[in-house]
Amino acid sequence: MALSAVRAGVAPINWAAALMFVLTSVVAVTVIPWYGITHGYHAAAWIVFTLFLGANGMAITCxxxxxxxxxxxxxxxILKVAYLFFGAMALQNSALNWAAAHRVHHRFIDDPERDPYCARRGFWFSHIGWMLRSYPSGEPDFSTVRDLQRDPLVMWQHNHYLLVALSTNFGLPLLVGYLIGDVWGVFLLAGVLRLVASHHFTFFINSLAHMWGSQPYTDENTARDNPVVALLTYGEGYHNFHHMFAHDYRNGLRWWQWDPSKWFISSMRVLGLTRNLKRVPWFRIQRALLDNQFQRAERRLASLPGRAQLEQLRARIAEEYDAFSKAVAEWAHLREQWLEDTKRAMVERWEQSNLQSRLRELEYGLRLQYRRMRVLQAQLG
Ligand SMILES: [Zn+2]
Ligand SMILES: [Zn+2]
Incomplete structure (x- = not known):
């Protein structure tokens, strides 16, 4: 279907999703304040609200x-079951459906015809609009999730999604409310308000995280890094980094960057519940940063009238950049070789240590080169 036809609203309304969003939002802005004024909410209901909200958000992000x-x-x-349970409670479809759409989002980012929540189609569309109608771009492509289709836990949740989603959204709050002695209070806060809040906090990842913030790693797509969005989205606001290095378990790279999902995943490793946490090597990240800065500096210089001094500086940066790129390529090649050799039990110990010491030497040189380049780039302003 042509994009113009999609935009003209030809795609049929997804009534189940539309009714769910409208109904929960209306209750959130009418019945919930009214009940608070006329009956009041117990502190326990707010605590359950907070716990469920956090569990839903973390189940989606982690x-x-x-x-x-x-x-x-x-x-x-055990952790997968917890994710699938609280993820279904967040009412964002089964993990299989969610992952299928998300992998397509990464593969065809910003393509209005194929990215299911393409940010170029506007804030409303990427935030919630894409779920309100059955757009062709929203059709799940299960060929992208063959690995997940082999996971019996994921498939059980997918096949029983409605049962899990309804029982967690109605049964669980009602049960906890009954145990606390405040059935309606807990249902309204931990059931309805929690769902509405949980939806919008995670929807910001598809809307705000593609519109508001900086682009330190790449400006070839709309993804942004933004600490404020990270606060709202359990750490997913470092989205420019994420779209560049989607296979890194972190989104906030620095230890101080707000990324509770990263902290949760790494702390679960201590308990033996997570393992093989993937991290992109430091040099690859620095290289992406430099590539991006270099391209920007080049563009800026190209737009300036030709001054001899600037040209000289440009030539020096280009030279340094070239040397740095070559060193990184050599480092990557050596590292790959070293990894291969480590895996191979046949390799002689002395060869391995020789490679390791060459790697260390090269890494030291790279750090120096990197600093030199940063100093040069700083002169560009
Ligand atoms: Zn994205
Ligand atoms: Zn992603």
Whole structure:
């Protein structure tokens, strides 16, 4: 279907999703405040609201996103079950459906015809609009999730999604409310308001995280890094990094960057519930940063009138950049070789240590080159 036809609203309304969003939103802005004014909410209801909200958000980011969609680490079946349980409660479809759409989002990012929540189609579309109608771009492509189709836990949740989703959204809050002695209070806060809040916090990843923030790693797509969005999205606001290095279990690279999903995944390793956490090597990340800065500096210089001094500086940066790129390529090649050799039991110990010391030497040289380039680039402003 042509994009113009899609935009003209030809795609049929997805009534189940539309009714769910409208109904829960209306209750959130009418019945919930009214009940609060006339009856009041117990502190326990707010605590359950917070716990369920956090569990839903983390199940989506740590489970649906970083585990199922991107395989950035391996998880113990107990943790997978928890993700699938609280992920279904977040009412964002089964993990299989979610991962299928998300992998297509990464592959065809910003393509209005194929990216299911293409940010170029506007804030409303990427935030929620893409779910309100059955757009062709939203059709799940299960050929992208063959690996997940072999996971019996993922398939059980997929096949029983409605049962799990309804029982967690109605049964669980009602049961907890009954146990606390405030059935309606808990249902309204931990059932309905929690669902509405959970939806919008995670929907910001597809909308705000593609519109507001900086682009330190690449400006070839709309993904942005933004610490404020990270606060709202359990760490997923470092989206420019994520779209560049989707196989890294972290989104916030630095230890101080707000990424509770990263902290949760790494702390679960201590308990033996996660393993093989994937990290992109430091040099690859630095190289992406430099590539991006270099291209920007080139563009800026090209737009300036030709001044001899600037040209000289440009030539020096180009030279340094060239040397750095070559060193990184050599480092990557050596590292690959070293990894291969490590895997091979036949390799002689002395050869390995020789390679390791060459790697260390090269890494030291790379750090120096990198610093030199940063100093040169700083002169460009
Ligand atoms: Zn994205
Ligand atoms: Zn992703």
């Amino acid at each position: 489970g649906y996103h970083r585990l199922f969609a991107h395989c950035t680490y391996e998880a113990h079946p």
